[in-house]
Amino acid sequence: MAQLINGKQIASDIRQELKEEVSQLQQQGIRPGLMVIFVGNNPASQSYIRGKVRAATEVGIASEVLRMGEDITETQLLDRIEELNQDEAVHGILVQLPLPKHIDELKVIEAISPEKDVDGFTPINVGKMMTGLNCYLPCTPFGIMQLLERSNVTIDGKHVVVIGRSNIVGKPVSILLQRANATVTMCHSRTPDLATFTRQADIIVSAVGRVGLITADHIKEDAVVIDVAMNRNEEGKLVGDVLFDEVFDKASAITPVPGGVGPMTIAMLMHNTIEAAKRASEDSVE
Numbered sequence: 001m002a003q004l005i006n007g008k009q010i011a012s013d014i015r016q017e018l019k020e021e022v023s024q025l026q027q028q029g030i031r032p033g034l035m036v037i038f039v040g041n042n043p044a045s046q047s048y049i050r051g052k053v054r055a056a057t058e059v060g061i062a063s064e065v066l067r068m069g070e071d072i073t074e075t076q077l078l079d080r081i082e083e084l085n086q087d088e089a090v091h092g093i094l095v096q097l098p099l100p101k102h103i104d105e106l107k108v109i110e111a112i113s114p115e116k117d118v119d120g121f122t123p124i125n126v127g128k129m130m131t132g133l134n135c136y137l138p139c140t141p142f143g144i145m146q147l148l149e150r151s152n153v154t155i156d157g158k159h160v161v162v163i164g165r166s167n168i169v170g171k172p173v174s175i176l177l178q179r180a181n182a183t184v185t186m187c188h189s190r191t192p193d194l195a196t197f198t199r200q201a202d203i204i205v206s207a208v209g210r211v212g213l214i215t216a217d218h219i220k221e222d223a224v225v226i227d228v229a230m231n232r233n234e235e236g237k238l239v240g241d242v243l244f245d246e247v248f249d250k251a252s253a254i255t256p257v258p259g260g261v262g263p264m265t266i267a268m269l270m271h272n273t274i275e276a277a278k279r280a281s282e283d284s285v286e
């Protein structure tokens, strides 16, 4: 039977730590500010944004949601981002993804000032992460690393199989795991005979978005299983990639969905926003 890695509780602990940090910053006259840009009306995005605003309120970050209609042009969005780049009260800017199809996501992300890029998605921050320089780490991979550390899972010397090659999860988490001295194998939705790879893993990170992708047969005894995906099953229930009930009996530790990686994404966004406010105040002193 596995240890349940309780992301909901760990994220709550982190928010508590951050709340204390914000209250100290406020004594120095610093109030971290986060701007969330929401284009369109994707219901899942709406719910994630509500979670971000709730977390910001809890830790003492001033947050605002800038809502823009589905039919906004790319130029209008880029102009708004440029205005926010210049606004000193805004320390962190994020554009909730996905964006409507007619807008080029990469172009929009690139427009965010790297100093305010609390999602850690801009090419400058990605490049810094690749080379081990100080930067904002993307929130989901950062959250996964925190989950492993705070659950006392050893990464150093372990073989991790990452399934998924997205820019926001698979690719960056593989870099962070290598930085922590793991040997990383990258697989994805088109990898033939996935189980050949996953059965060799001490730790599996699955971020594909396919119900039932990882069964008990895919893992070796006592593996650690991190499920990043968020899917709806046939009954409309929120589930990950992993068949939780059968894998639970074979793994040594496992994250649930919901209540695993998801809440950590939001907690690390709060961490990055506070970091952005601290850096801005240091820069204004220099």
Ligand SMILES: Nc1nc2c(c(=O)[nH]1)N[C@@H](CN(C=O)c1ccc(C(=O)N[C@@H](CCC(=O)O)C(=O)O)cc1)CN2
Residues within 6 Å of the ligand: 047, 048, 051, 094, 095, 096, 097, 098, 119, 139, 140, 168, 230, 238, 257, 258, 259, 260, 261, 262, 263, 264, 265, 266
């Ligand atoms: N600009 C960004 N866009 C997106 C990101 C991101 O990091 N930055 N990640 C995802 C969505 N996301 C945050 O934005 C996110 C996803 C899931 C959760 C979460 O807490 N999930 C809960 C379940 C929620 C539910 O019931 O629906 C859980 O797993 O327990 C938080 C944030 C894509 N877009």
